[in-house]
Amino acid sequence: MKFRNQYLVLVLVVCAGMVAGLTRSVMAEAASGLGKDDVLSIRNGQFFLDGKPFAEISFNKFDLFWQLYDQISAGHQLDALNPMVQAQDKALSNLHRLGFKTIRVFALPWGPQGPASYSDPVKRGNLYAALDKMLEICDAHDMRVVWSLGAGTFTDTKLEKGKGWVHGEEQDRELVANPESRNRKLLYQYIDETVARYRSRKAVLMWEISNEVTLSADIGDRNRVFKGERKPTLKEVASFFNDVAGRIKAVDPLRLVNSGGSKMRESQWHLYMGKGWKKDTFEEQYKCFEMLYAGSAVDVVDIHSYPNNKPGYIISGDDGKETFLDHKGYMTIASRLGKPLMVGELGLQAAAKGEKKIWEETPDYFESYSDMKAAKPWVERTLDSVIDAGIPLVYWWCYQSDRTVEQKDIQRFDIDCDRNPELVDCVVKANKRLREKLGIAAR
Incomplete structure (x- = not known):
């Protein structure tokens, strides 16, 4: 009888949990006006969108929101006569015409400007006006966004003229490791308001916590x-991701959450253990990903990958010799964790001739994306590597940066239909090949 009663209690607890989960789901649909088929979801380990299997290689249009925010902050109207609004509209129009359905964006101003844009009531008005305009442009071109929330910027750090970076009372460690910190509370206020404001918009594909917070772990x-x-430890970053993902889902339980966290440093496990910069083995790298994602509210294993002239990132083989952690290796890690993999940033950094090592290793490398003949084989090789690995969601870095700093740089990362049509076409064709490999019909 004792064991029967314990069993009945267990059944009741499980049933209560199932009812609570169903209730949250129903409430989420009622609050947003959307259902599961309207948003990106995971079913049997596969991405679904609009009720159909989904995979894509697309682009980062990282400065889409930044350009709009800068314009309205400078007192300019975000109307059809604004040249910068026209530039963003043109970019999304081109991407839509080429068959892309999603992009990744930074949806909070850069660096210290991010939290200031929310904490200051006047700037907050500009923040939401620019975000509203961003989604208006997305809706016009049937484009959805991986929405990077910029959670990792909520510290007291400032960039002061003549001084450089000035770190205040609450730094990276305080934000990441202390849920009761002043800036964590401000972050949660921002998340609650922002996610609630936009959860009903179909243009929101997925919420991203922040950009590359993992790279701050265990350094110094x-x-x-x-x-x-x-700086925080990797374990503290893992708790931060879980806490923030949970906060997002409390407001929008329908949508997936990714970390934006980048790859692990090649020595991450040794750094975490206090053993310096010795290269990790594959299993040690896996331990890092396991710490970050196993049992976490974060739904997607997320890496940023810039292999440049190598097949992957250098780690230590079981024999102690150098080997590479490539895209197939990352897929193995994600598969073992039972979560899908996305590459939030995939790219190649053009190398100036002064970077002798890379040119000695690979004399056929490229100096600039403007040299399409030299760059194209490397772009194709890198895209082929994610297709061969079967990675279902990938964003190339990047499409059409409208920032002056990029436009003056011969090694600029961005490509677009006007300057580099052959390279853009590489991504278009790669997107088609990925869908064919995964058996997903064109949408």
Whole structure:
């Protein structure tokens, strides 16, 4: 009888949990006006969108929101006569015409401007006006966004003229490791308001926590202080991701959450264990990903990959010799964790002739994307690597940056239909090949 009662209690608890989960799902649909088929979801380990299997190789249009925010902050109207609005509209029009359905964007101003744009009531008005306009342009071209929330920027760090970076009372470690910190509370206020405001918009594909927070883990001196700033441990980053993902899902349980966290440093496990910059083995790298994603509210294993002239990132083989962690290796890690893999940033960094090592290793590398003949084989090779690995969601870095700083740089990353049509076509064709490999019909 005792064991029967315990069994009945267990059944009731499980049933209550199922009812609570169903209730949350129903409430989420009622709050947003959307259902599961309207958003990106995971079914049997596969992405679905609009009720159909989904995969895509598309682009980062990282500065889409930034350009709109800068314009309205400068007092300009975000109307059809604004040249910068026209430029963003043209970019999304081109991407739609080429068959792309999704892009990745940074949806908070850069660096310290990010939290300031929310905490200041006047700037907050500009923040939401620019975000509204961003989604208006997306809707016009049937485009959905991986929405990078910029959670990792909510610190007291400032960039001061003549001084450089000035780190205040609350730094990276305080934000990431202390849920009761002042800036964590501000972050949660921002998430609650922003996610609630836009959860009913179909243009929101997925919420991303922040950009490359994993790279801040366990670096610096023995006290994890790097260039005067206190840094978190990888375990603290894992807790931060889980907490923030949970906060997002409390407001929008329908949508997936990715971390934006980038790859692990090649020595991440050794850094976490306090053993310096010795290269990890594959299993040690896996331990890092396991710490970050196993049992986490984060739905998707997310890496950023810039292999450049190599087949992957250098780690230590079981024999102690150098080997590479490539895209197939990352797929193995994600598969073992039972979560789909996305590459939030895939790209190649053009190399100036002064970078002798890369040119000695690979004399056929490229100096600029403007040299399409030299760049194209490398772009194709990199795209082929994610297709061969079967990675279902990939964003090339990047499409049409409208920032002056990029436009003056011969090694600029961005490509577009006007300057580099052959390279853009490489991504178009790769997107088609990926869908064919995964058995997904064109949408």
